[in-house]
Each structure stands twice: as C-alpha cells, then as structure tokens.
Amino acid sequence: MASNKLVTLIAVVLILLPAIAMAKDIVVGDDSGWKLDFDYQAWAKDKVFQVGDTLVFKYKPPAHNVYKVDGAGFQDCTKPAKNEALTSGNDKVELKTAGKKWYICGVSDHCDQGMKLTINVMEKSSATRGIIFSGIQVFVAAIFAIMAIVL
Numbered sequence: 001m002a003s004n005k006l007v008t009l010i011a012v013v014l015i016l017l018p019a020i021a022m023a024k025d026i027v028v029g030d031d032s033g034w035k036l037d038f039d040y041q042a043w044a045k046d047k048v049f050q051v052g053d054t055l056v057f058k059y060k061p062p063a064h065n066v067y068k069v070d071g072a073g074f075q076d077c078t079k080p081a082k083n084e085a086l087t088s089g090n091d092k093v094e095l096k097t098a099g100k101k102w103y104i105c106g107v108s109d110h111c112d113q114g115m116k117l118t119i120n121v122m123e124k125s126s127a128t129r130g131i132i133f134s135g136i137q138v139f140v141a142a143i144f145a146i147m148a149i150v151l
Contacts, residue, residue, distance in 0.1 A: 024053050024054075025053070025092075026047070026055055027056045027058055028040070028055055028057050028058070029058075030043070034066065035059060036110060036114075037113075040117040041117070041118065044117060044119050049095060049101075050095070050121065050122050050124050051097060051098055052124060053094075053095045053121075054094050054095065055092070055103075055119075056091070056092050057092075057103070058089065060089055061089040062087070063107065064105050064107050064110065065086060065087045065106050066086040066104075066105065067080055067084060067086070067103065067105075067106045068084075068102070068103055069102045069104055073102065073104070074116060077104060077109075077116070079104070080106075097121065098121050098123045099121060102118045103116065103117045103118075
C-alpha cells in the first residue's frame, strides 16, 4: 500500500517537474510592481528572460498602463495608439520570441520619469534543457535506488 503511494508521488513529481522548470511568471518590479520611482533597468539587469516566460505588470489602474514599443518608441517615450495599451492592472505578456523587448507607461510623463523597461529575451537553450533532463534522470535513478533498498 505504501509503495503504491510512493510510486504515485514519484509519477506526479516527474510529470510536473519539467513544466515547473521550463516557464515562469515574472512580476515586473517584484513586490514593488509597475510604478514610478523604481529603477526597472537595475531590476532587470541580473534576470534571465526566456521564450515561454510571462511578464506580469501589476499596478492600480488608471494610474498606469503598459505599452509594448520598439527601440525608438522606448528611447523617445513615444506612445502607440490608445487601443494598444494594456490597462487591467494585472497585465500578462507572454514572451513568445527571442530578442530585445521594450515596455513603457503611457500615462502622462511617466515614461520620461523612467517608468520603462527593456529586456533581452533568450531562446531556451539546449544546455538548459540538458540540465533539466539530466536532473530528472538523476532523480529517477535515486528514487529507484531508494525503492530497491527499502523493498
């Protein structure tokens, strides 16, 4: 009976582990969220953004919004059309492609005050996949070894 529970637990962990390790939700600004008087470039500097991750912009509407812009729009704080703004206060942006991405707040002069973010999104590397799958293989081998000793 106990071995059935152990086998079930192992199966669940093996199924969920790759999904947990592969993509993540990243709250922009962490606990501070999307707001004025925050250095988003310093925040993003040491973070790794990969295809499949999701940026989450948390703020209180209508005080702020989020626009996805290009490099020139980022540099000049140029707002796209109003209907392109994300305005929910819990905006989720899936990172679907690799490369540079730029985001600004289009409310008043918030972008000019520094409320903007640029990141570099990387492809999921084969090295990352290798580490994940190697880890799973070691985990499975360890579980089987434990089961062989216990049973």
